[in-house]
Amino acid sequence: MTPNQGAQVGDQGRRVGEIGEFGLIADIVRRLPGGAPVLVGPGDDAALIATPDSRVIATTDLLIEGRHFRLDWSSAYDIGRKAAAQNLADVMAMGAVPTALLIGLALPGELSEEWVLQLMDGLRDEGGMVGAAVAGGDISRCDLIVLGVTALGDLQGRPPVLRSGARPGDRVVLAGRVGWAEAGLELLRHNCREPAEVVAAHRRPQPPYRLGPVLAAAGATALCDVSDGLLQDVGHIAAASGVGVDLWTEALPVDEPLRVAARELGADPLRWVLTGGDDHPLVGCLPAGQDPPPGCRVIGAVVLGNGVTVDGRPWDGAGGYDHYS
Amino acid sequence: MTPNQGAQVGDQGRRVGEIGEFGLIADIVRRLPGGAPVLVGPGDDAALIATPDSRVIATTDLLIEGRHFRLDWSSAYDIGRKAAAQNLADVMAMGAVPTALLIGLALPGELSEEWVLQLMDGLRDEGGMVGAAVAGGDISRCDLIVLGVTALGDLQGRPPVLRSGARPGDRVVLAGRVGWAEAGLELLRHNCREPAEVVAAHRRPQPPYRLGPVLAAAGATALCDVSDGLLQDVGHIAAASGVGVDLWTEALPVDEPLRVAARELGADPLRWVLTGGDDHPLVGCLPAGQDPPPGCRVIGAVVLGNGVTVDGRPWDGAGGYDHYS
Numbered sequence: 001m002t003p004n005q006g007a008q009v010g011d012q013g014r015r016v017g018e019i020g021e022f023g024l025i026a027d028i029v030r031r032l033p034g035g036a037p038v039l040v041g042p043g044d045d046a047a048l049i050a051t052p053d054s055r056v057i058a059t060t061d062l063l064i065e066g067r068h069f070r071l072d073w074s075s076a077y078d079i080g081r082k083a084a085a086q087n088l089a090d091v092m093a094m095g096a097v098p099t100a101l102l103i104g105l106a107l108p109g110e111l112s113e114e115w116v117l118q119l120m121d122g123l124r125d126e127g128g129m130v131g132a133a134v135a136g137g138d139i140s141r142c143d144l145i146v147l148g149v150t151a152l153g154d155l156q157g158r159p160p161v162l163r164s165g166a167r168p169g170d171r172v173v174l175a176g177r178v179g180w181a182e183a184g185l186e187l188l189r190h191n192c193r194e195p196a197e198v199v200a201a202h203r204r205p206q207p208p209y210r211l212g213p214v215l216a217a218a219g220a221t222a223l224c225d226v227s228d229g230l231l232q233d234v235g236h237i238a239a240a241s242g243v244g245v246d247l248w249t250e251a252l253p254v255d256e257p258l259r260v261a262a263r264e265l266g267a268d269p270l271r272w273v274l275t276g277g278d279d280h281p282l283v284g285c286l287p288a289g290q291d292p293p294p295g296c297r298v299i300g301a302v303v304l305g306n307g308v309t310v311d312g313r314p315w316d317g318a319g320g321y322d323h324y325s
Numbered sequence: 326m327t328p329n330q331g332a333q334v335g336d337q338g339r340r341v342g343e344i345g346e347f348g349l350i351a352d353i354v355r356r357l358p359g360g361a362p363v364l365v366g367p368g369d370d371a372a373l374i375a376t377p378d379s380r381v382i383a384t385t386d387l388l389i390e391g392r393h394f395r396l397d398w399s400s401a402y403d404i405g406r407k408a409a410a411q412n413l414a415d416v417m418a419m420g421a422v423p424t425a426l427l428i429g430l431a432l433p434g435e436l437s438e439e440w441v442l443q444l445m446d447g448l449r450d451e452g453g454m455v456g457a458a459v460a461g462g463d464i465s466r467c468d469l470i471v472l473g474v475t476a477l478g479d480l481q482g483r484p485p486v487l488r489s490g491a492r493p494g495d496r497v498v499l500a501g502r503v504g505w506a507e508a509g510l511e512l513l514r515h516n517c518r519e520p521a522e523v524v525a526a527h528r529r530p531q532p533p534y535r536l537g538p539v540l541a542a543a544g545a546t547a548l549c550d551v552s553d554g555l556l557q558d559v560g561h562i563a564a565a566s567g568v569g570v571d572l573w574t575e576a577l578p579v580d581e582p583l584r585v586a587a588r589e590l591g592a593d594p595l596r597w598v599l600t601g602g603d604d605h606p607l608v609g610c611l612p613a614g615q616d617p618p619p620g621c622r623v624i625g626a627v628v629l630g631n632g633v634t635v636d637g638r639p640w641d642g643a644g645g646y647d648h649y650s
Contacts, residue, residue: 039485040419040485043488043565044419044485044487044488044489044565045384045415045416045418045419045488045548045549045550046382046383046384046415046418046419046421046476046478047382047383047384048380048381048382048419048480048485049380049381050380051379051380052379054375054376054377054378054379055364055373055374055375055376056373056374056376056381056477057371057372057373058371058372058373058374058383058425058427058460058461059371059372059427059461059463060385060427060428060429060461060463060473060475061429061463061465062429062430062431062463062465062467062471062473063465064431064465064466064467064471067465067466067467068465090371091370091371093370093371094365094369094370094371094373096371100383102383102384102385102475103385104385104386104387104473105387106387106389135383136383136384137385138384138385138386140386140387140388140389140392141389141392142387142389142392142469142471143469144468144469146389146431146467146471148385148386148387148429148475150383150385150475152381153371155373160364160365160369160373162365162369163368163369163370164369223370224370225370240368240369
């Protein structure tokens with residue numbers, strides 16, 4: 001469960017257990033900027049956030065040491081970036097703009113304060129990229145590091161883009177990298193550090209935040225972020241919409257760094273693209289007459305039927321990610 | 326950390342690890358009612374919740390097995406009730422009405438599904454008491470049970486009641502039980518099961534939800550829920566407001582069941598009232614001319630100065646709860 005307990009202690013400086021809950025909160029809050037949508041920030045019983053169109057998008061995830069991140073593979077700062085990214089991506093996948101983050105931290109007493117501050121800097125900076133300030137949170141003690149991240153967002157008056165609106169004839173579009181995080185994880189498992197950009201993709205995803213609202217405004221009929229693997233998440237759209245989806249391998253982005261990594265490991269890069277999670281690209285559907293916005297590529301079509309095929313056939317590789325498989 | 330791993334497995338039925346993440350989610354969602362403020366509920370990338378006055382109250386907490394609850398002392402249902410209660414109480418303490426809950430679950434694979442469904446029923450029922458539906462969440466695997474609870478709320482057009490508005494001359498008011506949960510915990514630690522109502526108070530708090538908005542409407546200048554102990558949480562109001570507070574022991578509710586428990590254990594019931602956490606009563610301040618609403622009692626006064634005194638003197642017993650002390 002905790003492959004590298006040693007790494008979590010940090011080399012120097014004060015320990016969380018010495019500083020105490022309230023001292024740690026004060027040190028964290030000192031480094032957080034306010035944000036325009038945050039009307040009441042950290043320090044009270046709860047936060048208050050503006051919701052201009054009288055609705056709020058809300059999503060939450062837990063991240064557990066040893067399962068969602070490893071202390072020897074990622075810095076505290078990168079873990080913060082990644083934890084924020086995966087929740088902000090869910091906001092984007094509704095077609096919304098993120099507005100705020102709430103952070104629950106469970107931390108071992110022997111953890112260095114510096115580690116926690118770096119983590120919070122990562123959360124702050126990833127949120128800052130899209131205008132979402134850390135508005136509040138909670139700290140408690142645990143033998144494992146656990147992060148609870150809640151992200152809120154604003155639809156700016158648009159309807160939410162659900163998974164259930166895809167219609168036969170729609171085109172399937174993809175925005176952002178896919179397969180990179182999984183390839184990076186495989187490289188790390190094999191003690192490889194190159195291609196560095198692929199390893200970095202495991203540590204810090206780059207969801208195409210801006211394109212969620214863009215695709216919503218362009219008339220997307222369905223939208224989802226890819227966290228469990230393209231086949232599986234497209235499958236969620238197909239199931240929710242009562243349609244089939246056919247993906248076209250020729251249209252999928254098997255990027256050159258993925259090919260390099262695959263040669264290094266003797267792996268199939270297409271498998272990473274189809275089943276790798278954690279990059280948090282956007283996949284969605286657009287009516288056939290609608291050109292994909294810049295940054296989005298057509299990768300398939302919505303068809304009558306059910307399930308997901310690849311080039312017209314069932315994919316025979318392994319599926320996506322289930323937390324209990 | 327996990328005093329009773331055995332209890333978590335449950336006696337019979339399917340295990341979480343057999344059902345898988347998506348099967349478990351489906352089984353949970355089947356038992357959840359919708360709620361009027363929830364516009365998009367579980368099953369998409371994120372939830373969408375109505376926020377009638379264009380603002381949303383938001384708060385989050387992590388609860389860790391062995392630290393915030395013990396499987397041999399509390400049922401899954403009671404743990405759910407308590408986990409929801411402590412977050413809903415934070416919403417109440419801003420003067421708001423809860424609208425929705427988001428739940429992050431990290432669960433061991435060998436846990437029985439029935440345990441998880443009971444937990445969710447508890448979360449659902451506590452939220453249902455105040456009109457807050459479970460709007461979304463996330464499940465992942467962990468060797469420990471970890472709950473991440475986020476509660477959202479609606480101020481109904483009122484300003485939020487912060488901790489920082491108390492002024493000298495205000496009266497300090499209390500609504501709800503205090504000291505009961507701590508006394509119940511002490512009874513359990515000593516293998517006592519009586520008084521049963523005090524033990525039950527540890528398992529399931531009863532925050533005076535309704536009185537948060539009532540006190541806000543009555544002109545409360547400051548408001549806070551008591552989660553760390555009355556002295557400590559009143560101290561937060563004093564510090565945030567730049568004032569002192571004097572509490573009057575004669576006015577504090579040292580209820581008869583607390584006295585019975587104290588005799589049983591040879592303890593001081595006043596200490597429980599002053600320093601016990603986890604009951605989540607409301608403590609706040611009202612201008613002197615304002616009568617306390619029914620259900621609220623005056624327990625002290627706001628004074629010039631700083632810090633909290635009891636009958637005019639520093640309290641010499643132990644303080645409240647710091648997660649690292």
